[in-house]
Amino acid sequence: MKKIKIFASLLSAILLMSASVQTSSAAETKNAYTIEANGTTLTQQMVVDEGRDSLSVPIAPIVKATGDSIKWNNNTQTAIIRQKDAVIEISANKTTIKLNGKSVPLVTKTMNNVIVPSGEKSSIIDGKLYVPLEAAKTVFGYDIKLIGAETKKLDLSYPVPSEWVLSQMKSSATGDYQTNRKILEDELGFQRGIWYNPYGQDAYEGLGKVRVGLAEGAIANIDFLAWYGDKNQEHVSNTIPYVSRELFRFYLPKEYDKLFKVMNDGYSGKDISKYINKSFTLDGRKITITENERSVTVKISKK
Known part of the structure; x- marks a missing residue:
């Protein structure tokens, strides 16, 4: 009996048309990745998926791997990152950072054609300072690639x-x-x-x-x-x-x-x-x- 190929012709037609200090919560999942930061490879780094289309990465090893410096003030829960052309101050559980003394949001989004803060925060997880992956790329300016756990999910x-x-x-x-x-x-x-x-x-x-x-x-x-x-x-x-x-x-x-x-x-x-x-x-x-x-x-x- 000849097979009926459901959807195939239909698909072709369509295609032509077309912090207080915190610990991990139940809503968070952690996976080990190899992180490539500005061409330098960091193996077995924990990346946190906070369940709202948001990944967070540990910022200290990324900063050090790129040759920048980072110092942590435990009293104020603030890290100071010194880059070639910028000084960044980032505190735990905050939606903003100071970039060369100016307050800027960690992550932005577009609503009704207007760029607004997204509300994503930095956080301390297992004693390490984490920042949203998007912020590490756009605000901090690091070229970051994740290799590992996420590719297992892309199995199709x-x-x-x-x-x-x-x-x-x-x-x-x-x-x-x-x-x-x-x-x-x-x-x-x-x-x-x-x-x-x-x-x-x-x-x-x-x-x-x-x-x-x-x-x-x-x-x-x-x-x-x-x-x-x-x-x-x-x-x-x-x-x-x-x-x-x-x-x-x-x-x-x-x-x-x-x-x-x-x-x-x-x-x-x-x-x-x-x-x-x-x-x-x-x-x-x-x-x-x-x-x-x-x-x-x-x-x-x-x-």
């Missing part, structure tokens, strides 16, 4: 841009749609908690590829406008399957991988006809996959 055959970092869901879905929207916005970077945009949370919304909406009897009605960009080279849209797997984990914490396999198989041209327009159950929820003219919809029922 979709090459993503080297600077992209996968966010992992820390929460499970609630029964309230608006609460779930806020979680998806905070933890997976969804625009307004509705759209996943491979080009970033602040990019033009029309470039969004995964939309989470509502339908009668559903906790989520998810429309996929694409699944990947180019399997042969790095592409921002290749982030979609990784994010989708985390999205399925949000709604189906025990059996998300089964739904992910069905979807990934379908977009890879494999026969998944037995799942199309036929409800099946995962984690106590009914799942229905529907093909549309320009998208694929996954409906996940309420329990």
Whole structure:
């Protein structure tokens, strides 16, 4: 019997169109990475994932590896970093630093075309001063690459841009749609908690590829406008399957991988006809996959 290649032709069409001192909390996870700072390699450094699309790195070994100096004042919980053209003062649990005597935010974001502080802080974890990875790169000016633990998460055959970092869901879905929207916005970077945009949370919304909406009897009605960009080279849209797997984990914490396999198989041209327009159950929820003219919809029922 000839196999039915669900999604394959659809995908082709779409692509053409388109501190007080603190210790680690339960919301934080730590992984050992090799950190490359300005070309110098530091092995087995702990990087903290704080669960809101934010990684923090230990700043002292990075500063020393680049040849800059750092001194710690335990009384004020402040580090003074001296670079060739700058002096940086950074205190624990603060959202700002002093750069050559001027107060600047550690990390910024764009809201309504205005650059504003993001609110991310420095912190002391296991006795070491940590700063957001984004701040270490942009404000401190260090060229930093993480090699190691994060690559284990990027285990699919979709090459993503080297600077992209996968966010992992820390929460499970609630029964309230608006609460779930806020979680998806905070933890997976969804625009307004509705759209996943491979080009970033602040990019033009029309470039969004995964939309989470509502339908009668559903906790989520998810429309996929694409699944990947180019399997042969790095592409921002290749982030979609990784994010989708985390999205399925949000709604189906025990059996998300089964739904992910069905979807990934379908977009890879494999026969998944037995799942199309036929409800099946995962984690106590009914799942229905529907093909549309320009998208694929996954409906996940309420329990």
